[in-house]
Amino acid sequence: TTHSLLILPGDGIGPEVMTEVRKVIDWFQTNKGIQFDVSEDLVGGAAYDKHGVPLADETMAKAQEVDAVLLGAVGGPAYDNLDFSVKPERGLLRLRKEMDLFANLRPAQCFDALADFSSLKREIVAGLDILIVRELTSGVYFGEPRGIHSDDNNPQNEGGRVGINTQRYTSGEIRRVARAAFELAKKRGNRVCSMEKANVMESGILWREEVQWVHDNEYPEVELSHMYADNGAMQLVRRPNQFDVIVTDNLFGDILSDAAAMLTGSLGMLPSASLGAPMANGRPKAMYEPVHGSAPDIAGQGKANPIACILSFAMALRYSYDLGAEADLLEAAVEKVLADGVRTGDLMGPEGGTPVTTSQMGDKIVEALSAL
């Protein structure tokens, strides 16, 4: 079988880190005989410069067809003053919306060599490997009614205005993201912790009931627990190793995944995936991307850390191509390079290390793949 991949490097450091992913793809093709059918296109400011829109219709159509999309980053100062409708991030939003990518995966994995970069003590984060699954297409960021209104009839209200958002979840929206979490848990530690605030929110009660329903009817073999999200925030910082997969709504997931990211260190290390409904081949629609942006402050200088994008490709290997062993191998190569003290600028701590450029980091990872 061939594995189709659409690469969208985007802007700023996006193309720089993607060049390093290409080296990894070439290595797997040459050394493991895995056939990737790779195509490349424009997104963000780069697409705007050529087409006048941040994502061309043909690119969107292509994204719907492939097994996986790998995106670098979009945006930059040159595009900051564009009209809202053609801003670079609209390209990203269009992909997420039209592919209906409702499950956002944010792993928090602590590589031993970088444990001292964590905001927490080494003892607490050593060996950390958790996955937060955030519902991405519904909840309070999208619920209606919403708006800012005058509240003139209420003399008690100083300022006379009211701001409204609605937390709204359907059972179907909860069930599909719960299924995604259980499926992922089966490929990992077989444990899911669901977080909401069922003590104070109706949507939280529904969330808890529906996640339990999916568990009891479809995944009884996976261990399920429930936790209030505020306690979850505390537990993430106190003893993060107790978790395997965490599933939560859009708002709580936004906050908890950013907190979890700081358990592991640099922005240059963090991968992500967004998954949608299963396609004809049974695999989910999927887009993979580093958490970081286009980093205009270091773009074009060979300073960017390509690891976040390379680890995003590792997630594609695992979740879109069912190449779990190859994903493990790639993560082990990253671990080895870090253990050897190889460091891009963002990873350079007080203990020093061997400073490398973006390109050298990619070369080292490929060398490690061959050595493992």
Ligand code: NAI
């Ligand atoms: P950013 O993530 O681009 O950069 C924040 C800081 O982290 C910068 O100092 C940068 O140099 C550093 N950094 C980021 N990635 C790095 C890497 N791989 N290696 C080494 N250092 C790295 O966020 P910022 O500065 O807020 O936004 C810059 C531009 O990126 C804006 O136009 C923003 O809209 C866009 N952006 C795009 C995202 C996306 O494409 N998904 C996400 C976040 C921001």
Ligand code: MG
């Ligand atoms: Mg956030």
